[in-house]
Amino acid sequence: MALEPIDSRLIGIGALLKQQRLAVPTYQRPYTWEIEHVKELFKDIIDAKQKKHDQYFLGTVVLTNADDSIKSIIDGQQRIVTTSIFISSIRNYFKNKGDDARANKLTADYISNADLRTMNPSPRVLILPDDQSFYNEYVVGVPTIGRRSPRNLTDTQKRLFSAIREARDTINSVTAISKNPDLDLFDLIDFIEKKVVLVYLDVGSESNAYVIFEVLNDRGLDLTVADLLKNYVFSMAGKEGLLSCQSKWKEMTTLISNTNGEGDIRNFIRHDWISRNGLVREKNLYDSIKKSVYDEKTVSDYMDNIIVSANIYSSFSIFSSSVWKDYSDKVRKSLMLFDMANITQVRPLLLSVFSNFSVQEVNKTIPMIASWSVRFLICGAGGSGVLEDNYAQRAKDVSDKKIKNATDLFNSFNILPTDIQFQKDFESAKVSKTQLARWYLSELELEKTKNAQKIVNPDTLEVNLEHILPHNPDSSWSISQNLASKCVNMIGNLALMEAKTNSIIGNSSFDDKKSHFSQSSFDLTKEISNFKSWGSQEIEKRQVELAKLAVKRWKNKP
Template identity: 30%
Template sequence: MSTIDFDIKGVGAILSSGKLTIPSYQRSYSWGEQQVKEFYEDIYSAQTIPGAEYFLGGINLQEKANGILEVIDGQQRLTTAVLFFAAVRDELRTRAGTEPDDRAKVEHNASAEKISKDFLSDVDRWASVARTPKLSVGNTDKDFFESAFLEILTGDEPELPIPTKPSHAKLQGAYDTIGSRLRELDIETIRCLTDFLDDRVKVFLTKFKESTNPFEVFETLNNRGITLSLADRIKNHLLGKSQTRMNSVSADWGNVVAILESESFRRDDEILDTFLRHFWMSQTGAVVRSDALFEDFKKRVTSPEKAVSTAKAMKVSAKHYRDLLRPSKTAWQAFGHSVCGDIEFLNILGAKQIRPVILAMLSNFKVAEVARSLSNLTSTAVRIVVSGRAGSGSIEKWYASIAHRISEKKITNSNGLAQALLEKLPTDVQFEQSFASYPLTKMSIARRLLAAIEEYESQPAGTLVVTPNIDEVNVEHVLPKKPTTDSRWLTDFPDTEAYVHRLGNMVLLQAKVNRRIANLDFAHKRQRLIACDYQTTKSVGQCLNWTPAELEKRQLEMAKSAIKIWKVG
């Protein structure tokens, strides 16, 4: 490797060089509100300590022949620092506009312009409207970032920018988070905080010469303990192997990130890493954790052609994965009316291990095969969850093996998938035994199981569809979860905990009725149950008393229906 220079510099000194650029292969801005809050609060707390310095971590740059410094690592922190300075500039201007003292007004405006010139953008000496950014970001964010925060506007009549991508919204959110805190400070504190970020917030600066392969640098950084996410390591390996196809691979990777970030309800690294693990399992059958996954990825993706094909497959699977996480009827309508409901049920069951099979199936099966296949997968998941085997490592390996066989074209349709699922599926006898004593506390699962049994047993079968709207239909515990001490319940059920969470003790009931009868004794409750439209609820109301024997009998009957409802074949 070429010469590497090390230094410790203040954030302001790095930005003021005006030669920083974030290359297109880097991830777009991804910090969420919590990360920005921590950035601000750490700096704010540190500046209150006399003589203190705050180390922000490492920044790694690659020096090009033209003097440009490409940011290899640290782009999120540098971008947030720029947003901080932009928020200070705008807060100073706002205060200048409301400042009654003319001298203070001039000082605020002059300080704002100085901050802009030092940390945000250079002004051409011969053309005051021409600005060059101190930090250039990647193509996805470039136009929005420069116009929204650096005041680099284009066109004869430039308009205020509108966020159009998830990363744009995050940039705007970070700026707003910092700005809201600055508005709470007096002007002297803002000055102290700005000077502290400029000079006393330090970074460990590593500068590589141009001849250094940036993707080898990432590998070196990771090996030296500077943690990179699995997503970053996968991305950099793909780009490093893509050679002349880098633009194609970079675009496909950007689509993967954008697709999943648009549905992110967790940290981006978490959702990306989970997707990559499930994607890789669907392709290879390898059940490995993050570090081992990357090593396996490197061994298999060794050429530009493989990098291109892998990135394209990732893009397709990312769309499917998004629709698995947030199913909608629109996304799944081409596959049949039952598919969206099956996917919702799989999510309620927490059947994440089955996702590699679904990814492989969606990429390889004909559309006509998907509905039956998903029905079989849902039945499989129900049987495994009820049988208490959902957390088993062997189940995850089994699913991964099936996914790999689909990707290898060894399983090509729903019949083949059904045969593969039967290899380890709990038998009817095993499933019936487990279901007959199944307890659960997650009411979303109970609602689905009870609704399916109700729809199966309604006459003629399937004529009644139970609404999934929890505001309309609730799960009622016949034996209350908290019976009053003077009620007959404690006589009939001396060990209430052994029965209250049994599925046989639960019925579907209209929400408004459920709220009124929750803790009534059975003699009063049964009249409301008899009046219910649901046959399975009505049948409980027809019992003269509700006892452990009646509960056991009912759940055994439910178990016999369950083996027919959740069958595979």
């Protein structure tokens, strides 16, 4: 792609704010700097000024033309926004001491002009629409900042507020030790305007910017796969497809970040790609996508696919989502297992199955994969690398229509623990994660009773996990602390118990607990009352029986 002429110059960041209105494009990620990044920038600026350095270099910013009066920030949002917050705190100092003339001058020069027609504030920095009102109130305006953050802030607004508070504290520290605070702040503003410098690249069009952006990454700019991919697909989208591509990218990032957090976007992008193309490591992901997404048509197809996947992926931890309304309760319960046990390697296969199988086949397949997951968790079989490889290949086979149903998938998966191995390993298994232990026992209870209507209440205020032998048994238990520690988290020592009863029995002796067990509505819990005493032998005996149920409950076959 031929590059258009580029305006490149060294400029103080204060001068940039003074000369130009800047806007963050709506498809960009929001303000992401954590407090440690903010502190580092403020400290570096103060230190550089105090040591009388000629310049403090902030790096490179990449801008494009948004319209005649505004430049779009392609790279540099975090530094620009944070610096504007810092200058606003200097302005606030003068405003709070009653020096309105200087406060208004700082506002007009660096923060906001008034619109000539309406006289409404016209901020020099426009961030994403969801956060602009907050920015206008706390950066453009002169707020009162208390010890507590305002209520109901988004994660982005919390980061912005932390930066605002840190800027105030930094300026307070400067003025507290100064013999002439006003003069020192004048000097600080001059330093920010003239000597806190950056390389300003005005690259003209957005397509030009994306080429520059990738070159900058090759030269050491620390970008994520998501950053690189976003700019690459935008550069390939063409003039007619760019707006649609930007809109879909924004929709995708909103879906994933709202449910999984911003940090999971790169995981989603990788899992989505694996679901159709097989295993690729993160370091090779960008190059792999570039080989297949290379023009307007392939970009359009890629973005269509990624939106479909994002709707599914973002609902993996929302079990009441309307996405699952056509599927069985077993599917939702399986998703609950994947989420609580943090089983992420399976996600590409899940994406592929939900995208390609009929509802009837999904209802068979997802519970079967959940059964496999339980077996892998109990047996420790395969290892995460082996599982990821196998799940990835099967996901691609499903997408390629080589695997068309649950039976095909079972027949292709040859690393599953056998019934004999699973039962043997279950007999000695321990579970330290309460939520997972509750899930196991709930499923075993359903296998025991064969009553599909008897679903254990997931509310921990109603049903608790009881350790029959407590963590810290007293002398009535006749067991050493060392042996108790080995037995306490064995599945055979765990039981579902009505919450009110559980709070009553606490660390009582086994004899005191037995009468409560006998009255439990859970069959597996009620059976515990048949034991005369409780120790390591009884725990092992009960766990052997639970292991037999486990083989029946979590089958390899659909």
